[in-house]
Amino acid sequence: MNRKRNPGGARLAGSFSRRQFLKSTGAVASAAAVMGIDFPAIAQSKPDQLIIPDAGGALRDAYIKAHYSTFTEETGIKIVPAEYMGVAQLKAMVDNKAWGGGDVIALSAGEAAIASKQGLVEKIDYSLIDRPKMLPQAAHDDYCLSLVAASLIAWNTKKYDQSTAPQGWVDFFTPGKFKGPRGLWKNATLTMDIAAMGAGVPKDKLYPLDIDKSISALKGVRDDLVFWEHGSESAQFLIDNQVDFEFAWNGRVYGPKKNGQPVDYAFNQALLDGDAMVIPKGSPNQYWAQRFLAHMMKAKTQAALSELIPYGPTNTDANALIPASVQANLPTGPDNFPKTVFQDFDWWANDGQKAYDAFNAFLLG
C-alpha cells in the first residue's frame, strides 16, 4: 500500500474512509507527477495537516501563536508540532524514504548547512519569499533561517555590572584579566568561533576560522573553564554562581533576567545563528511545505514571534513592526545588530570536522 508515501492517510487514528483514501492518494499521485518539474502551477489537493518538528518548549509555544495558527487560519491546514528532529534523523528519514516524520523541519543553522551539503534537502522556492528583504546570511538556496539567536557573554550581577563585566571575547580569553571560573559550551561549534575572536581575530575576518588561534585562546584560560552541556545548565550556572560569567544564548538568559535573577548580558561581539527551516529531499508534501516555509518568512508573523521570545526576525521588513522596547532585547535590534557577527554555516559544514577534532584534543589536554 501507499502507507509510507502517505503520511496524511497513515496517520488517521480511527476509520480510514474511502474519501480520505482517495484524497490522499490523489495528493500523492499529483506530487509524483510534478516531482520532475520545478514548481507546480496546479494546486494539489490539500493535505489535512503538516508535521513540523521543532525545538519544543517556549519556542514551540511562540511558533504556534505566531506562525502555526496563522497558517491554519489562512489555508485550513492543521499544523502538528513534533519532537525535535536532528540532522541525523533527517538523514535516516531521507535515505530510507520514511516520510511521516516531518514536512518542514526546524534545524539549527549549522545542521541545515550540513544537511544541504549532503544533499538531504530540497531547494527553497524563493518565488514565494521576498528574498531581497531577507538578511543575506539567513536566506540560502537550500535552507532559510526563521529567527536569529545570539551567543553572547552573560554574567552574575553580584560580581559584575554592565561596565565592569568582560566587554568582549578578548576580555573573556585573556588569562589573568578577569579572575574566576567562566562557563563555555562543551561543543566545538560556536565555542571555537568565539575563542578565535578571543585571540584577537576581528569579527569581519573571522572566517575561514583560524583553528590554531582558537585553541591557543582556549588553552590560555583552561584552568578557569567550566563546561556546560545543555542550554538550561548555562542559565543555572549563573544563578547558582557556579561561574562568574559565561558564554550563553540570549534566549536562555533573557527569562531569568526578566524574572529578577542575578543575571545580565550584553550583545557586544555576539555570534549569531538561528533556527533554519528545511524541506526533506523527496518529501511528498512539497507544494504546501514550500508555502508553509514561506509563511514563516513573512514580516508580520516574524514580528509577532519576536514579541513572544527574544529572537530576531530574518525578514528585515519585520523590524518596522516591532516596538523599540522589544528591539532592545533582540540580536537584530538597531543598537545590537551592528556589534554582532553571523556564524559562517557553510564553513562549518565543509571544514567543521577539523575544528571538532582540534576541540576534542584540547578537551583531553
Added chain:
Amino acid sequence: MRKKKIWTPGRGYLYLLIPPGIFLCLLFIWPLATVVYQGLFQPSFGFGNFTTILASTTHLRVLLFTFQLAAEVTVICLVVAYPVAYMMSRAGDNMLHVALALVLIPFWTSVVIRTYAWAALFQRHGLVNDLLVRAGIVDEPVKFIYNSTGVLIGMVQILLPFMILPLLNAMRRMDMTLIRAAEILGANPLRVFVHVYLPLSMPGVTAGVLLVFISAVGFYVTPAVLGGPRQMMIAVLIEQYVTRTLNWPLASALATILLVATTILYLVYERATRRIGSALNMGRG
C-alpha cells in the same frame, strides 16, 4: 513406512527458541551487522575508517580512558556491593524487603535525573560544599565535580544495583552447610571466606562485573555532566560523528572498535575467572 519421531521435551524447548531467535536476529543482529557494514564498506570498501581512528591520538586516548574509567567503576562497585549483598542475603524477610526497596527505587529513577541531582549536591555552592564551609571544615568550596571524583561517585551510585542484585542472587542460593562444614573442620574465618565463600559467590561476581563494566563503557550522560573536559568517553565521540558532523561511516567504525575491544576483554575475563574458579573451587554455587 516412515518411523514416527518421538516427541521429547528437549526438542520442544528448542522450538520455543525460535520466536526470541527471530526477535534477536531482526532487532539486534541485523542492526549490529549494518553498523559494522557501514564502518567497513562506506564510503568505499576498506579499513580506511579504522586507520583514521587508530592513527589519531585523541581517539586512542578516549578509548583508553573509557576502559580505564569503566574498570575503576567496576572495582569500586564490587568492593561496595559485596558487603551490602552479604548483609542482605543474611537478613530476615522484613529487613530484606526494606533493603531491596532502597536499592531498587533509585535504580528505577531516570539516570539523567540522578546525574543532575549529584551535580546539584556537589556544585560550588551546593548542599555539600555549603555544609562544609559553614562547619568550618574547609575554607573554600571543594571541587567535587567536573573531575574524575564526581564521575566516579555518580557512576558507582547508578551502577551499584547491577552489582548488588547478581551478588545477592548468588549468595542467597549458596549452600550454607558448606560454610559450616569448613568451620567445623577448623578453618579460621579468613580461610572460610577465601576458600569457600568467595568461590561459591563467583558466579554472582562474574555476572555483576560484566554487567557493570559493559554498561560503564557505554555511559554518556553521567561523565558528560559530572566530568570535566578530560573525562571524555567514547560515547561522546560517537555521538559527535552521528549527530553533529554526520560522518556515519566513522561513527560505525568507532562503535565496531568498541564492540571488538569489549568482546576481547570479556573473553580474557572469562578465561581468567575460569582458571581462578577451578583453583579455588570447593563446590557449586
